[in-house]
Amino acid sequence: xxxxxMSVREIRGHLLELYGLEVSPDLISTLTDEVLAEVEQWQTRxxxxxxxxxxxxxxxxxxxxxxxxxxxxxxLALGIxxxxxxxxxxxxxxxxxxxxxxxxxxxxxxxxxLADILIAVVxxxxxxxxxxxxxxxxxxxxxxxxxxLRNSLAFANWKERKDLAAALKPVYQAAHSDAAQAAxxxxxxxxxxxKFPTIASLWRRQWEQVIPFFAYxxxxxxxxxxxxxxESLHMQLRKIVKxxxxxxxxxxxxxxxxxxxxxxxxDWKMPPVTWKQAANQFAILNALPTP
Numbered sequence: 451x452x453x454x455x456m457s458v459r460e461i462r463g464h465l466l467e468l469y470g471l472e473v474s475p476d477l478i479s480t481l482t483d484e485v486l487a488e489v490e491q492w493q494t495r496x497x498x499x500x501x502x503x504x505x506x507x508x509x510x511x512x513x514x515x516x517x518x519x520x521x522x523x524x525x526l527a528l529g530i531x532x533x534x535x536x537x538x539x540x541x542x543x544x545x546x547x548x549x550x551x552x553x554x555x556x557x558x559x560x561x562x563x564l565a566d567i568l569i570a571v572v573x574x575x576x577x578x579x580x581x582x583x584x585x586x587x588x589x590x591x592x593x594x595x596x597x598x599l600r601n602s603l604a605f606a607n608w609k610e611r612k613d614l615a616a617a618l619k620p621v622y623q624a625a626h627s628d629a630a631q632a633a634x635x636x637x638x639x640x641x642x643x644x645k646f647p648t649i650a651s652l653w654r655r656q657w658e659q660v661i662p663f664f665a666y667x668x669x670x671x672x673x674x675x676x677x678x679x680x681e682s683l684h685m686q687l688r689k690i691v692k693x694x695x696x697x698x699x700x701x702x703x704x705x706x707x708x709x710x711x712x713x714x715x716x717d718w719k720m721p722p723v724t725w726k727q728a729a730n731q732f733a734i735l736n737a738l739p740t741p
Contacts, residue, residue, distance in 0.1 A: 486701070489708045493540050497564040501529040502732050503673065504539065505571045505680040506578065509687060512696035513543070513703050519696045520545055524707065525555070528680045534721020534729065536679065538711050539564070543700045549577030556585035568732060569662065571674055573597040579659070593659040595622050596676040602649045617642045621653065622675070627664040631657075669724040670731050686714050 508523040515522070525547070527539040539559060544551050552575070567586050572578055573594040582589055602618060603611045617637055624630035637643045638650035653660065663675055690710045697703040722728070 485705050485709065489704055492708060492712075494562065497539060497559065497562045498529070498531055498537075499563060500566040500568070501531060501537075501539075501564065502568045502729070503530040503571060504528065504567050504569075505530075505677050506575060507573060507677050507680045507684065508547075508575070509684040511543075511691060511703055513700060514696055514698050515545070515700070522700070522703075523547065524703065526680060526683065527555070527559070528683060530673075530679075530721075530725075532729070534725035536715075536718045538683070538715065541704065541707060541711075543703060547576050547578075549580045552577050552581030553584060556581055560585055569674055571677055572659075573677055574656075590662040591659045592662050592674050593656050594675070594677045595660070595663060596678065598653065598656065598660070602646075602652060605646045605649060614642050614646075618649075622660075622663070624664060627661040630661070630664055667727075667731060669727040672724055673722055673728055683714065686710070 505528040508525045510521055512519050513522045522545050525542045529537045529539045567589045569590045569592050571592045606614045620633040621630050624633050643650050687710055
């Protein structure tokens with residue numbers, strides 16, 4: 451029996467699922483100790499000095515803690531390097547989030563050599579803005595436009611959503627932030643704004659984290675207007691953990707996720723199609739080196 455709560459059968463099953471490997475029970479103890487060492491080495495490895503874009507998001511897992519199964523969040527940071535390649539910077543498991551938690555994350559990233567993040571793409575993570583402004587004061591926080599749209603459409607019924615989405619397009623497709631502000635005002639005064647006054651208020655509450663988007667041309671906007679890159683990663687991870695009822699502890703979850711991430715990252719070879727154009731824009735607007 452694995453000393454930290456996972457049975458030999460479970461560990462063998464995970465290795466078979468991830469790698470197609472049949473591992474003898476006698477090797478399980480050695481393998482798990484090696485995985486623990488690899489996880490620690492991976493989580494503390496040096497990072498690039500600067501990442502133009504880092505996506506932050508969370509997926510939920512059921513993990514046993516203090517005698518009961520709790521719904522915990524696994525927070526991932528997915529960085530885009532200067533050359534456009536993706537890299538998972540780390541993972542953190544917490545039951546609750548807040549400024550104190552995020553401050554710990556950002557201090558850890560900085561201690562690993564990450565001196566600057568150009569744009570942090572997030573979806574309303576509690577305490578995130580206050581913490582990142584403390585450690586990375588020059589980072590632009592970009593809220594996920596797609597999530598903002600989804601939250602807006604949730605106020606309407608299914609038959610109304612297509613027309614409501616069309617009415618919001620002038621806001622997020624505006625040429626610049628002033629035009630976007632005018633479009634939001636027009637929406638608020640129009641048919642849909644009068645019917646759903648909460649929508650314009652929702653956008654205005656997050657406006658300071660929406661407008662960085664408008665400083666960039668279409669090739670950059672395609673990359674930063676959504677957290678789809680990290681959501682796609684989460685989807686792959688969920689396929690691997692979906693058959694587990696719950697994890698016995700944080701460590702077991704961390705090990706399996708690490709093994710899964712290592713497997714997924716093998717397919718990350720090419721940057722986004724529009725990355726070259728985006729990188730040139732970043733270089734001009736932010737005095738960065740071109741890849």
